[in-house]
Amino acid sequence: MRPTKGAKITITESYTNIAHSGIFTPRRLTNACLHNPFYLSGSKNPYCPMAALADKTSLICIHCGAETDNNPILVGDKAFCCQGCKSVYQILEANGLCEYYALNDRPGVHAGAKSEGNYSLDELNLMVSHFTLAQSGGNRTVLLYIPAMHCSSCIWLLEKLGDLDKGITESRTDFVSKQLRIRYQEANTSFGNIIMMLKSLGYEPSLMPEDNSKAEKKLSRQLLVKLGIAGFCAGNIMMFSFPQYLGLDPAEEREFGRLFDLLNTVISLPLVLYCGAEYFKAFFQWIQRGAISVKVPLALGIGALWLRSIYEVASATGPGYFDSLAGLIFFLLTGAWLQNRTFDALRFGESARKFFPLVARIVKQGGTEAKKVVDLVPGDRVAVRYGEIIPADGILMGSNAVVDYAFATGESTPENKVAGEILLGGGRNAGPAFEMEVVRAFDHGRLSEIWKSAEGQTDADRAIPAFEARTSRIFIWTTLVIALAALIWWLPQNSSRAWFAFTAVLMVACPCALALAPPFTWNQVASYFAGMGLFLRKPEYAGTLGEIRTIIFDKTGTLTNQEVIRAEVPTSYSTHEKEMLKTIASQSHHPYSQAIVHALNGYENLPVDHFREYPGKGSLAECSEDVLKLGGANWVAASTGKEDGQRKEIWFSINGRILEPVEIYSNYRPELAGVLKNLKTRGLRMILASGDSAVEQEKLHAVFPAVFTETHFHMSPAGKVSLLQKEQMQGKAAMVGDGLNDAGALKMADIGMVVTGDTNNFTPEASAILLRDSMGLLPAMLDTARRSNRIVKETFAVSLVYNAIALTLAATGHMSPLIAAILMPSSSIALMVYAWARTKIMLGRKTKP
Amino acid sequence: MKIAFLLIICSISLGALFLGLFIWWVRSGQADDLETPAHRMLFEDTPNTQRNKSN
Numbered sequence: 011m012r013p014t015k016g017a018k019i020t021i022t023e024s025y026t027n028i029a030h031s032g033i034f035t036p037r038r039l040t041n042a043c044l045h046n047p048f049y050l051s052g053s054k055n056p057y058c059p060m061a062a063l064a065d066k067t068s069l070i071c072i073h074c075g076a077e078t079d080n081n082p083i084l085v086g087d088k089a090f091c092c093q094g095c096k097s098v099y100q101i102l103e104a105n106g107l108c109e110y111y112a113l114n115d116r117p118g119v120h121a122g123a124k125s126e127g128n129y130s131l132d133e134l135n136l137m138v139s140h141f142t143l144a145q146s147g148g149n150r151t152v153l154l155y156i157p158a159m160h161c162s163s164c165i166w167l168l169e170k171l172g173d174l175d176k177g178i179t180e181s182r183t184d185f186v187s188k189q190l191r192i193r194y195q196e197a198n199t200s201f202g203n204i205i206m207m208l209k210s211l212g213y214e215p216s217l218m219p220e221d222n223s224k225a226e227k228k229l230s231r232q233l234l235v236k237l238g239i240a241g242f243c244a245g246n247i248m249m250f251s252f253p254q255y256l257g258l259d260p261a262e263e264r265e266f267g268r269l270f271d272l273l274n275t276v277i278s279l280p281l282v283l284y285c286g287a288e289y290f291k292a293f294f295q296w297i298q299r300g301a302i303s304v305k306v307p308l309a310l311g312i313g314a315l316w317l318r319s320i321y322e323v324a325s326a327t328g329p330g331y332f333d334s335l336a337g338l339i340f341f342l343l344t345g346a347w348l349q350n351r352t353f354d355a356l357r358f359g360e361s362a363r364k365f366f367p368l369v370a371r372i373v374k375q376g377g378t379e380a381k382k383v384v385d386l387v388p389g390d391r392v393a394v395r396y397g398e399i400i401p402a403d404g405i406l407m408g409s410n411a412v413v414d415y416a417f418a419t420g421e422s423t424p425e426n427k428v429a430g431e432i433l434l435g436g437g438r439n440a441g442p443a444f445e446m447e448v449v450r451a452f453d454h455g456r457l458s459e460i461w462k463s464a465e466g467q468t469d470a471d472r473a474i475p476a477f478e479a480r481t482s483r484i485f486i487w488t489t490l491v492i493a494l495a496a497l498i499w500w501l502p503q504n505s506s507r508a509w510f511a512f513t514a515v516l517m518v519a520c521p522c523a524l525a526l527a528p529p530f531t532w533n534q535v536a537s538y539f540a541g542m543g544l545f546l547r548k549p550e551y552a553g554t555l556g557e558i559r560t561i562i563f564d565k566t567g568t569l570t571n572q573e574v575i576r577a578e579v580p581t582s583y584s585t586h587e588k589e590m591l592k593t594i595a596s597q598s599h600h601p602y603s604q605a606i607v608h609a610l611n612g613y614e615n616l617p618v619d620h621f622r623e624y625p626g627k628g629s630l631a632e633c634s635e636d637v638l639k640l641g642g643a644n645w646v647a648a649s650t651g652k653e654d655g656q657r658k659e660i661w662f663s664i665n666g667r668i669l670e671p672v673e674i675y676s677n678y679r680p681e682l683a684g685v686l687k688n689l690k691t692r693g694l695r696m697i698l699a700s701g702d703s704a705v706e707q708e709k710l711h712a713v714f715p716a717v718f719t720e721t722h723f724h725m726s727p728a729g730k731v732s733l734l735q736k737e738q739m740q741g742k743a744a745m746v747g748d749g750l751n752d753a754g755a756l757k758m759a760d761i762g763m764v765v766t767g768d769t770n771n772f773t774p775e776a777s778a779i780l781l782r783d784s785m786g787l788l789p790a791m792l793d794t795a796r797r798s799n800r801i802v803k804e805t806f807a808v809s810l811v812y813n814a815i816a817l818t819l820a821a822t823g824h825m826s827p828l829i830a831a832i833l834m835p836s837s838s839i840a841l842m843v844y845a846w847a848r849t850k851i852m853l854g855r856k857t858k859p
Numbered sequence: 860m861k862i863a864f865l866l867i868i869c870s871i872s873l874g875a876l877f878l879g880l881f882i883w884w885v886r887s888g889q890a891d892d893l894e895t896p897a898h899r900m901l902f903e904d905t906p907n908t909q910r911n912k913s914n
Binding site for chain 2 (some may be wrong): 109113162165166169182183184185186187230231234235238239242245246249266273
């Protein structure tokens with residue numbers, strides 16, 4: 011297929027072998043090449059395969075175009091980067107589908123790409139109803155969303171699926187919306203088989219039903235029909251208006267003029283009442299509910315022009331302005347249609363897979379093991395501690411449970427569940443730890459929905475729409491006032507000019523920058539952040555992040571290293587005491603409790619009747635006859651022992667008898683020192699708020715010198731909230747914590763960031779989830795967020811200039827409503843493309859994480 | 860000039876006919892995807908060798 015490339019690769023193969031023998035380094039080989047130059051046919055420069063290998067330019071995977079890392083897998087003269095790509099090639103070759111590679115250069119999808127969830131064949135078959143379009147006589151049609159579809163080779167291969175699976179009778183792609191419609195015979199293949207095959211080819215479909223929208227299609231068809239009718243009406247009205255411009259002979263052709271006017275009036279009926287209906291709908295909504303929208307001025311303009319025209323025709327004083335009106339509606343609809351198409355095209359590729367970064371603890375023999383919730387399968391036994399979220403639907407095993415469904419249903423009284431009952435995912439454990447067996451795989455949609463809607467009432471959530479609504483309301487009222495002023499000014503001088511000016515002002519004013527540019531920019535930035543490990547509840551938070559002036563850090567679980575917290579249980583404990591200690595500790599997911607559980611590996615857990623955790627203080631458990639308390643010195647009522655930066659004491663009491671404290675050793679994450687310093691150089695106020703005692707201070711300053719502007723110790727959860735409120739007086743503040751003792755502050759903060767590692771501390775109050783390993787990227791993310799705000803401001807400025815110029819021209823009567831109707835949608839398309847391109851360039855410039 | 864009435868009726872009904880065709884075109888789903896057919900027509904209709912072999 012590519013002779014020169016083939017030649018290169020065969021030569022390279024022998025060199026690769028030499029390189030792998032370990033005798034020659036790439037540099038030595040390069041030198042050797044200079045001594046014995048080798049010329050490729052037609053080339054004057056000596057060719058050195060090793061040099062090419064060293065800078066990784068020559069050997070790229072035939073299938074996906076990825077670099078082969080000096081270590082290609084070779085099949086004949088074709089190099090592959092991984093076994094996955096090779097096997098896709100072999101499947102295609104075996105089925106005579108190699109034209110795939112002829113249509114485009116390296117069209118494949120890298121087979122090693124991250125997979126969203128591993129479903130078994132049976133589970134996939136159960137999901138089929140979500141994707142079914144039609145089913146009859148043993149045939150079923152399904153619609154799938156294939157995010158990886160990107161070139162004509164993809165279309166070609168995906169429409170040839172019938173060659174790979176004989177049960178598939180038809181497969182059709184929709185390139186723009188990346189959809190694949192498959193009809194298959196249920197007797198010969200199954201939904202699961204098809205998904206598995208697509209996955210093996212690198213075209214894994216998205217299994218989130220929300221991605222497969224059918225409603226949108228219907229709307230775009232309706233718009234197109236409206237556009238057609240508007241075009242028909244506009245064409246005819248213009249034809250009948252034409253004689254008016256040439257001038258009719260008043261004596262002979264008066265009856266024609268009158269007929270044309272009447273015809274125009276009749277034709278304008280479907281035009282205004284059907285094609286322009288949505289504008290009037292918006293107008294009546296404004297009258298009824300006070301919900302003002304961008305369409306209100308347009309409705310006023312259309313209405314004014316239409317009524318004025320009908321009046322002129324009825325009173326036989328003139329021909330009206332039907333031609334302008336028709337052109338106007340036609341161009342408005344064309345604009346709306348183009349805008350939708352542009353929107354679709356730009357959105358295309360932006361919907362990055364936003365997986366939910368949650369981990370559940372699976373009970374295995376001899377302990378628990380972390381597993382991503384997206385990977386949960388029926389039969390998994392999940393342990394849920396106090397305060398944790400139930401990750402999937404399951405059956406309660408062994409013990410009773412108290413579950414709080416406040417997030418999912420709004421019901422605030424916790425429900426008591428007995429063993430064997432079904433637990434629905436999304437509830438929060440409000441009692442002792444329990445175990446459950448998963449019966450239905452993790453429902454991605456439901457949990458992320460809970461996160462998105464649960465705390466729709468936080469301050470930050472309310473602020474954003476309020477700002478947009480207020481700005482656009484000001485904008486619309488200003489437009490209306492200018493339009494009226496223009497009408498009143500021109501009416502005594504020139505009535506036709508007055509009507510034109512009035513309509514043109516209403517048409518041309520465009521708050522698109524307000525309505526479109528920010529979501530466009532922030533959606534892109536938010537999915538970029540998701541790739542870096544920061545998940546925002548709403549894309550708008552990307553903008554808020556850029557406005558942050560203060561960051562408050564919680565200490566435990568954020569700045570300390572979760573993995574190396576070590577607990578030392580005193581040797582004076584009896585076995586029974588150790589068991590009781592482990593029992594109460596394993597209920598809680600506080601890092602210290604977890605460290606204790608870790609230290610007591612191998613001891614039994616006792617049954618627990620009641621459990622309650624008091625944030626910032628400690629926990630209380632009732633265990634048959636005994637009352638157990640675990641926590642700080644104040645909680646257990648012990649006299650404070652000697653603590654220092656290295657050592658921390660956790661006190662334990664059984665029925666009021668205080669035992670020797672457990673010693674906890676924790677370490678800061680020194681690698682964060684540079685990160686925090688970076689944040690500080692970006693002009694942020696850095697504040698530390700910790701519930702621990704002030705003895706930490708010294709060590710803190712040793713690890714993070716000159717970073718924190720303020721440090722607060724002995725902070726209660728309420729104290730963190732009031733500290734945050736104080737900071738918010740001066741500007742936007744972010745809270746970074748682990749969601750255990752700071753849920754209130756996380757909710758209150760403009761950005762509440764939960765740092766999560768291998769625990770199930772899903773905090774619905776938080777507006778963002780940050781993976782622990784991604785904390786180092788915070789400064790970079792902050793820069794990106796700030797730059798995205800600058801882009802939004804730029805588009806605002808551009809739109810302000812546009813509106814100022816256009817409104818001046820329109821109000822002085824220098825712009826016809828027709829031009830205004832063309833200008834309005836084209837300006838919003840231009841702004842959208844501008845915002846999109848600027849963001850794309852900004853994100854592209856950054857090095858990949 | 861009476862012919863003008865006939866012409867008006869002709870032009871409007873002709874326009875309405877094409878409008879009807881357009882609405883049918885949209886409603887039947889042919890306007891849903893304007894991109895893929897443009898790629899599809901470039902593929903060669905080679906009968907699949909594998910399938911011929913197996914049959």
